Amino acid sequence: MPRDLIDDKPPFLNTWGQLYAAIVGYLFFLIGLFYAFTRAYQISP
Amino acid sequence: MRTLDWMVLILSLVTIVGYGLYRGRGSGTIQSYLLADKSMPWWAMGLSIMATQASAITFIGTTGQAYVDGMRFVQFYFGLPLAMIIISATVVPYFHKARVVTAYEFLEQRFDAKTRLAASIIFLIQRGLGVGLALYAPAVVLSVILGWSERVTVLIMAGVVVSYAVPGGIKAVTWTDVQQMMLIFLGILGAFFAAVWLLPSDVSFGDALYLAGASGRLNAVDFSLDPNNRYTVWSGLIGGMFLALSYFGCDQSQVQRYLTGKSVGHSRTSLIFNAIVKVPLQFFILLTGAMVFVFYQFERPPMLFNKTAETRMEQTFEQAGDGLAGVQYQAALQQYNEALAKRRDTAYRLLEARRNGSTGANPGELQDANRAVEAARREGITAVELAGDGRPYDDTNYIFMTFVTTYFPVGAVGLIIAAIFAAAMSTISAELNSLATTSMIDIYRRHFHRGATDRHYVLIAKTATAFWGVYAAVFAFFGGRLGSLIEAVNLVGSLFYGSLLGVFVLAFGFPSVTGTGAFTGLVVGEIAILLTSWLTGISFLWYNVVGCVVVVATGLVVSRLSRSWFR
Numbered sequence: 018m019p020r021d022l023i024d025d026k027p028p029f030l031n032t033w034g035q036l037y038a039a040i041v042g043y044l045f046f047l048i049g050l051f052y053a054f055t056r057a058y059q060i061s062p
Numbered sequence: 063m064r065t066l067d068w069m070v071l072i073l074s075l076v077t078i079v080g081y082g083l084y085r086g087r088g089s090g091t092i093q094s095y096l097l098a099d100k101s102m103p104w105w106a107m108g109l110s111i112m113a114t115q116a117s118a119i120t121f122i123g124t125t126g127q128a129y130v131d132g133m134r135f136v137q138f139y140f141g142l143p144l145a146m147i148i149i150s151a152t153v154v155p156y157f158h159k160a161r162v163v164t165a166y167e168f169l170e171q172r173f174d175a176k177t178r179l180a181a182s183i184i185f186l187i188q189r190g191l192g193v194g195l196a197l198y199a200p201a202v203v204l205s206v207i208l209g210w211s212e213r214v215t216v217l218i219m220a221g222v223v224v225s226y227a228v229p230g231g232i233k234a235v236t237w238t239d240v241q242q243m244m245l246i247f248l249g250i251l252g253a254f255f256a257a258v259w260l261l262p263s264d265v266s267f268g269d270a271l272y273l274a275g276a277s278g279r280l281n282a283v284d285f286s287l288d289p290n291n292r293y294t295v296w297s298g299l300i301g302g303m304f305l306a307l308s309y310f311g312c313d314q315s316q317v318q319r320y321l322t323g324k325s326v327g328h329s330r331t332s333l334i335f336n337a338i339v340k341v342p343l344q345f346f347i348l349l350t351g352a353m354v355f356v357f358y359q360f361e362r363p364p365m366l367f368n369k370t371a372e373t374r375m376e377q378t379f380e381q382a383g384d385g386l387a388g389v390q391y392q393a394a395l396q397q398y399n400e401a402l403a404k405r406r407d408t409a410y411r412l413l414e415a416r417r418n419g420s421t422g423a424n425p426g427e428l429q430d431a432n433r434a435v436e437a438a439r440r441e442g443i444t445a446v447e448l449a450g451d452g453r454p455y456d457d458t459n460y461i462f463m464t465f466v467t468t469y470f471p472v473g474a475v476g477l478i479i480a481a482i483f484a485a486a487m488s489t490i491s492a493e494l495n496s497l498a499t500t501s502m503i504d505i506y507r508r509h510f511h512r513g514a515t516d517r518h519y520v521l522i523a524k525t526a527t528a529f530w531g532v533y534a535a536v537f538a539f540f541g542g543r544l545g546s547l548i549e550a551v552n553l554v555g556s557l558f559y560g561s562l563l564g565v566f567v568l569a570f571g572f573p574s575v576t577g578t579g580a581f582t583g584l585v586v587g588e589i590a591i592l593l594t595s596w597l598t599g600i601s602f603l604w605y606n607v608v609g610c611v612v613v614v615a616t617g618l619v620v621s622r623l624s625r626s627w628f629r
Binding site for chain 2: 025026027028033036037040041043044047048051052054055057058059060
């Protein structure tokens with residue numbers, strides 16, 4: 018395999034598929050966190 | 063700016079140039095000058111990708127946006143991690159395998175020369191306008207804030223960038239991006255902690271969050287389905303993903319960053335790094351803007367954050383005291399000062415009530431007080447627009463810088479200004495580098511001069527980088543005369559990205575599509591975006607979705623028809 022086509026392992030987790038799934042989970046965690054933040058400080062009269 | 067600020071700024075600029083020249087030495091071949099010999103580690107590419115996207119206006123405009131409109135802009139970035147995953151899984155290995163220097167070179171391998179040429183020209187037009195704006199917009203703000211001429215700020219930024227981007231190529235650009243991004247991180251952190259630290263001693267961070275929330279500035283997430291609402295979770299996830307796919311997958315200014323990777327894995331990791339960091343970073347920048355808003359509940363904010371406009375209005379009143387605009391402005395100013403005093407009292411009473419658990423004040427009063435301040439400020443802005451023959455006035459980009467230069471301690475001002483210069487230069491350098499690459503690889507080498515030596519092509523690439531640098535400076539020199547065209551330029555990216563993305567989707571996802579199908583799709587998709595822009599009021603984030611879908615559908619239909627005709 019040519020040098021620039023070597024596909025290293027992801028920096029964490031075992032496969033790229035697992036890493037992508039973790040990133041999707043992380044994104045939805047962030048959206049949930051931001052939603053909780055919005056609700057916590059959404060102060061109505 | 064005091065002596066220490068100047069020292070921080072000058073030291074930062076000199077270090078950036080010196081480091082860029084040092085890192086860029088030995089770039090004598092095309093592979094080296096344009097692809098860094100494919101030697102870059104993931105973290106350098108990751109920071110360079112982030113620095114390229116983070117322009118100066120992103121930095122100063124985003125904090126201003128939170129001040130004016132709250133934190134809902136963060137949703138714009140929700141689609142970015144999804145786009146990074148898609149690009150990492152599909153585009154990155156394709157580009158590496160194809161051994162291309164530009165994204166558009168791949169289109170010729172997959173389709174034909176006309177599709178490559180059309181995509182290259184679209185990129186050159188769009189990014190050419192973009193680089194002019196990337197230089198002009200911060201130059202205007204910095205010139206007003208620092209009291210320098212616009213031309214001085216333009217020349218400093220363009221001169222510094224050209225001085226290392228021309229000799230050093232992509233190595234210089236990427237390594238200085240790393241340095242610049244670290245400076246930007248430092249600037250953002252410093253700005254956030256300073257904003258919290260500068261709050262009155264009896265107002266805690268928790269109090270500040272409470273007041274920001276009561277004022278509707280912590281509205282980070284909105285699930286509403288209104289397509290005319292620019293920033294919702296849905297427009298961010300879907301429209302933002304398409305925009306990020308277009309920008310990071312089809313725009314040479316970004317593609318070239320991750321093509322320099324040591325391996326597919328390094329390129330992928332650089333994108334994943336952005337997927338992880340970008341959304342929290344934007345949240346943090348917006349939260350800084352919200353803190354600035356709370357700070358100004360207790361300190362008097364200027365009615366106009368643009369000092370030049372403020373001075374002009376005062377002169378208007380002095381010279382023609384009974385002129386309509388001047389009188390209206392003075393009346394608005396009085397109303398504004400009264401509204402501010404009332405708002406400060408309300409904020410204190412609200413905090414007192416919160417601490418004591420009493421009902422001495424309620425958040426509705428603060429919202430009313432904010433509305434009164436805003437109404438008075440709008441009156442003042444109307445007067446400014448009246449005095450300026452109806453030219454729209456918007457000072458969102460001046461809010462953060464006014465705060466920094468007025469209240470930050472000595473040295474910190476220099477640091478923030480240096481961070482803003484860094485943000486501008488990192489974007490401009492990557493854009494000059496990619497414009498030169500496309501000009502040389504896709505136009506010059508492909509259509510005018512094939513088979514020359516590496517030395518010749520490197521010389522042409524250097525000349526093209528210098529040319530685009532001069533072009534950007536000339537654009538920025540005359541930026542003030544372009545008036546509302548500047549706003550149109552802002553829209554240009556959205557007008558072209560969708561159709562470019564569509565062509566790449568056809569290239570990667572549909573093996574049966576022909577060159578004629580892809581080219582026709584590109585043209586029809588572009589027309590569809592322009593019609594959508596002119597005939598509907600939907601948010602620009604959706605243009606990318608429209609363009610991409612039309613290109614793909616047209617490409618598939620035309621390819622199928624052309625095959626059946628020739629059969």
